[in-house]
Amino acid sequence: MRVIIVESPQAVAQCAADLVCQQLRQHPDSVLGLATGSTPVALYQALIQRYRSNQLSLSQTTSFNLDEYVGLPPSHPQSYRHFMEEQLFRHTDIDPGKTHVPDGMSDTEQSASAYEQAISDAGGIDLQILGIGQNGHIGFNEPGSSLSSRTRVKTLTPSTLEANRRFFADDEFQPHLAITMGIGTILDCRQVLLLATGKAKAEAIRRCVEGPLSAACPASSLQLHQHATVLVDADAASGLEHSEYYRWCEEQRQRLGHPSGH
Numbered sequence: 001m002r003v004i005i006v007e008s009p010q011a012v013a014q015c016a017a018d019l020v021c022q023q024l025r026q027h028p029d030s031v032l033g034l035a036t037g038s039t040p041v042a043l044y045q046a047l048i049q050r051y052r053s054n055q056l057s058l059s060q061t062t063s064f065n066l067d068e069y070v071g072l073p074p075s076h077p078q079s080y081r082h083f084m085e086e087q088l089f090r091h092t093d094i095d096p097g098k099t100h101v102p103d104g105m106s107d108t109e110q111s112a113s114a115y116e117q118a119i120s121d122a123g124g125i126d127l128q129i130l131g132i133g134q135n136g137h138i139g140f141n142e143p144g145s146s147l148s149s150r151t152r153v154k155t156l157t158p159s160t161l162e163a164n165r166r167f168f169a170d171d172e173f174q175p176h177l178a179i180t181m182g183i184g185t186i187l188d189c190r191q192v193l194l195l196a197t198g199k200a201k202a203e204a205i206r207r208c209v210e211g212p213l214s215a216a217c218p219a220s221s222l223q224l225h226q227h228a229t230v231l232v233d234a235d236a237a238s239g240l241e242h243s244e245y246y247r248w249c250e251e252q253r254q255r256l257g258h259p260s261g262h
């Protein structure tokens with residue numbers, strides 16, 4: 001696992017944008033895995049800025065989002081399809097026909113297996129962006145999710161519902177179910193890039209990077225991945241026992257151009 005610690009949330013966004021741009025420069029037709037939530041918003045703003053200054057094109061890129069609420073149509077302001085349109089897609093040259101978000105409206109069993117098939121038909125995901133929940137979830141794989149799970153419906157935990165309540169009006173319906181890529185789906189991606197900022201994520205990051213591999217912390221499954229990068233700010237890194245070592249590895253990497261392993 002590569003752990004990159006930078007000083008601020010802004011630096012996380014810029015560094016993440018560098019890694020995404022590097023991938024797209026090398027392979028403009030890459031398949032990107034995208035995430036919703038507050039954390040990737042600054043990354044998407046950085047990508048939009050780079051698109052506007054002609055440093056980036058998404059015209060050949062395909063995308064697959066991690067998850068979607070069950071029961072919210074794509075046009076619903078709280079749906080993750082709507083979020084992606086607003087936060088990224090409509091501000092870039094990505095082909096709308098090549099963007100995919102799980103379908104939480106039709107027969108979910110069928111749409112889950114169709115989603116897996118679509119990912120496979122696209123050749124698999126080259127680079128998957130992830131956030132992390134305070135409870136260690138990735139996508140909506142809540143604690144206890146099978147480490148080999150595929151796209152399916154999950155029941156959200158009360159803590160996740162509480163964390164996301166801020167997006168919904170007081171009297172607005174908040175779905176308790178979501179359709180999400182599984183942990184097995186995420187582990188199949190060729191590279192994963194997990195982003196986290198702020199003290200509230202410090203314990204989840206500690207468990208993800210240094211805790212035991214356990215379904216109790218779904219993000220710890222990334223310890224099994226050969227090309228996983230965890231990119232955090234100093235606050236989110238504050239629970240890491242070996243943070244000095246991770247910083248030192250990155251210094252070596254930059255000084256020597258040395259491709260430090262994952």
Ligand code: PGA
Nearest residue numbers: 037038039040131132133
């Ligand atoms: P956040 O959500 O970026 O809004 O903190 C992350 C997640 O729950 O995966």
